[in-house]
Amino acid sequence: MNKKAIVFLSIIGAILLLGSANLALAQATQDVTFSVNLAGLYSLTIDKTAITFTDVPPADMSNPGTLSISANENPVTVTAAAITLLEPLKLTVTVSDDFGDTVPASTVSWEVASGSGYVSGSLSKSTAVTVGSWSSAILHYHVGTLNFKFLRNYATQKPGNYSLTATYTLSEV
Numbered sequence: 001m002n003k004k005a006i007v008f009l010s011i012i013g014a015i016l017l018l019g020s021a022n023l024a025l026a027q028a029t030q031d032v033t034f035s036v037n038l039a040g041l042y043s044l045t046i047d048k049t050a051i052t053f054t055d056v057p058p059a060d061m062s063n064p065g066t067l068s069i070s071a072n073e074n075p076v077t078v079t080a081a082a083i084t085l086l087e088p089l090k091l092t093v094t095v096s097d098d099f100g101d102t103v104p105a106s107t108v109s110w111e112v113a114s115g116s117g118y119v120s121g122s123l124s125k126s127t128a129v130t131v132g133s134w135s136s137a138i139l140h141y142h143v144g145t146l147n148f149k150f151l152r153n154y155a156t157q158k159p160g161n162y163s164l165t166a167t168y169t170l171s172e173v
Helices: 003-025
Strands: 041-046 066-070 076-095 108-114 129-153 166-172
Touching (some): 041 166
Antiparallel strands (some): 041 076, 066 129, 076 129, 076 166, 108 129
């Protein structure tokens, strides 16, 4: 091999060596940590925000007794939806007071017209009452209809305008 060829090959080797070194030096790495907090999600919809009852006269004024009065807004549709950690789900209702001295909260009751997991019951002062419960799942979607009634006792309930607020709570058990 002649001297020119050796110099030429040396220069080419040096270029290749420096070029590959530059490629190795031209990169950098960095780790990135990804994280996500998947929260439980809850949605409760009751299609009526006010439920009213219209009083009716007793059938026998000499012995009035009691009468069950249906709500004007029946049926009431309730939709309970949630994404949970495979936990059971429960829908409860609470009231903090009675309608008045002679009209207890328990005079309001409901019957389930449709919907799996929903249960019939009546309001109870200062005690949570179960409206529905469902077994463990990640995705819950439960639609039901309830018919509300008021138990009118003509002998003990004083005439007047009464109201109370009920709080419905959807939560994991």
